[in-house]
Amino acid sequence: xxxxxxxxxxxxxxxxxxxxxxxxxxxxxxxxxxxxxxxxxxxxxxxxxxxxxxxxxxxxxxxxxxxxxxxxxxxxxxxxxxxxxxxxxxxxxxxxxxxxxxxxxxxxxxxxxxxxxxxxxxxxxxxxxxxxxxxxxxxxxxxxxxxxxxxxxxxxxxxxxxxxxxxxxxxxxxxxxxxxxxxxxxxxxxxxxxxxxxxxxxxxxxxxxxxxxxxxxxxxxxxxxxxxxxxxxxxxxxxxxxxxxxxxxxxxxxxxxxxxxxxxxxxxxxxxxxxxxxxxxxxxxxxxxxxxxxxxxxx
Amino acid sequence: xxxxxxxxxxxxxxxxxxxxxxxxxxxxxxxxxxxxxxxxxxxxxxxxxxxxxxxxxxxxxxxxxxxxxxxxxxxxxxxxxxxxxxxxxxxxxxxxxxxxxxxxxxxxxxxxxxxxxxxxxxxxxxxxxxxxxxxxxxxxxxxxxxxxxxxxxxxxxxxxxxxxxxxxxxxxxxxxxxxxxxxxxxxxxxxxxxxxxxxxxxxxxxxxxxxxxxxxxxxxxxxxxxxxxxxxxxxxxxxxxxxxxxxxxxxxxxxxxxxxxxxxxxxxxxxxxxxxxxxxxxxxxxxxxxxxxxxxxxx
Numbered sequence: 001x002x003x004x005x006x007x008x009x010x011x012x013x014x015x016x017x018x019x020x021x022x023x024x025x026x027x028x029x030x031x032x033x034x035x036x037x038x039x040x041x042x043x044x045x046x047x048x049x050x051x052x053x054x055x056x057x058x059x060x061x062x063x064x065x066x067x068x069x070x071x072x073x074x075x076x077x078x079x080x081x082x083x084x085x086x087x088x089x090x091x092x093x094x095x096x097x098x099x100x101x102x103x104x105x106x107x108x109x110x111x112x113x114x115x116x117x118x119x120x121x122x123x124x125x126x127x128x129x130x131x132x133x134x135x136x137x138x139x140x141x142x143x144x145x146x147x148x149x150x151x152x153x154x155x156x157x158x159x160x161x162x163x164x165x166x167x168x169x170x171x172x173x174x175x176x177x178x179x180x181x182x183x184x185x186x187x188x189x190x191x192x193x194x195x196x197x198x199x200x201x202x203x204x205x206x207x208x209x210x211x212x213x214x215x216x217x218x219x220x221x222x223x224x225x226x227x228x229x230x231x232x233x234x235x236x237x238x239x240x241x242x243x244x245x246x247x248x249x250x251x252x253x254x255x256x257x258x259x260x261x262x263x264x265x266x267x268x269x270x271x272x273x274x275x276x277x278x279x280x281x282x283x284x285x286x287x288x289x290x291x292x293x294x295x296x297x298x299x
Numbered sequence: 300x301x302x303x304x305x306x307x308x309x310x311x312x313x314x315x316x317x318x319x320x321x322x323x324x325x326x327x328x329x330x331x332x333x334x335x336x337x338x339x340x341x342x343x344x345x346x347x348x349x350x351x352x353x354x355x356x357x358x359x360x361x362x363x364x365x366x367x368x369x370x371x372x373x374x375x376x377x378x379x380x381x382x383x384x385x386x387x388x389x390x391x392x393x394x395x396x397x398x399x400x401x402x403x404x405x406x407x408x409x410x411x412x413x414x415x416x417x418x419x420x421x422x423x424x425x426x427x428x429x430x431x432x433x434x435x436x437x438x439x440x441x442x443x444x445x446x447x448x449x450x451x452x453x454x455x456x457x458x459x460x461x462x463x464x465x466x467x468x469x470x471x472x473x474x475x476x477x478x479x480x481x482x483x484x485x486x487x488x489x490x491x492x493x494x495x496x497x498x499x500x501x502x503x504x505x506x507x508x509x510x511x512x513x514x515x516x517x518x519x520x521x522x523x524x525x526x527x528x529x530x531x532x533x534x535x536x537x538x539x540x541x542x543x544x545x546x547x548x549x550x551x552x553x554x555x556x557x558x559x560x561x562x563x564x565x566x567x568x569x570x571x572x573x574x575x576x577x578x579x580x581x582x583x584x585x586x587x588x589x590x591x592x593x594x595x596x597x598x
Contacts, residue, residue, distance in 0.1 A: 258497070290597070
């Protein structure tokens, strides 16, 4: 595939990429960098990388493919520090959940002889850090690539093949479409999950114990994504704020209509909503994006 | 335990009780009734009951313990039809998710020589009907019993033992406290789940395909409970409307504050919310109410 690949940031996503690359022996030389020493120790202990660089410049200078998998708030700093040391002809890509912002940062720097391809593997768990990574994280999930129109097909093809070697399927989409779709499929659900937890936690202490006890009635489903990495999510909400606010407004409008249907005891309207929801769940299962086992197959 | 037990309604809950009772040979005679013929055929085919009665009166007349597991909207009809044919000294109980309404219905009928103990096993999956039932549905979940203060301890004890034999843990709580707690742990999450699905489904057809494709970013978690039985949930929202509306209002207020924090790019406030949510998830796992496996252990 590539002679040398660099992974910058070795959390859940970066370490899962490392694990897959190592497991399937996909590249000649694997280099990584993380600004957190304890993260580097885990990578070293598990022999997930051929070389652990002590700074971002050393990590990228001879690489053909550089994958940035760090929180959005660190993105500009890292890119600025490596921009003059990238190998001519290399591909620079990332895994961020919001694309317009990072795309602007890279374009503003006008990096020469390097192909920039914004990317986002739509995969993850509620856990974070290198111990949470595993080689099958991207299996059967989608990775969205958002290259500019003038990017060569050959470079898009190489980047697609990289993600396909991770087990992922690849879709090309503009950064604008990406940020809008993901604001609905990921950012809005996270906003809602955080707020439902916040709402129930505002109860008194006695009620709180009861809420934990009876959470299997539905609430516990929401607490999973509400346990995701706080820094990563703070960055996402700030970076994609206007589209997320738009999604929240649409949701609030829907919720108000629903509330009215309950107040009016409008059985017909409620039934229609619930039956459509059931159909939507079916389409997600049919598309291979969730298990058909009841309760997610929980045990 | 009891010589004869009757199960009225053999959907997910009723059939799971039947399965557990049969599997562990817990009662001498098991009688059931369901107004849906195809449901009865499944019960018959799987030999889940010693007798399938052709009407509710025949189903209950000689039983020591009668469990009503039907949609709320059918409750009054069924209770009215059986009230004069219950065995003196028997226990009448149910599994409804809203308690004040059914409690009022039964009390209004002033049934003599029968002990009424409202009950609610906080368990279930997104699937419905007898084919979805299984004997371990109640294992390690909580069942809430809400008997009146004048109900004899011996009868509460018998009903508790019944649910413990299902693998459940039992908690005693007033009907008022029940409806309030469950409005937060179950009814509000369902209202939210239906509305997030409704919001994203309002997109155009092209976007809808994308939404399904990238649902693993968070959305798919919500679609599970949004696929629950429409009739059951229509009844719940109508029966517990005022407490659910109150919960929705509290949620909306929280969401508005959150929206403001995003608009103001208030990192500190967002981080605080996310870190608290993470703690709450931990407390649910610690209480044995969810798996600690990432992604619910999905495969």
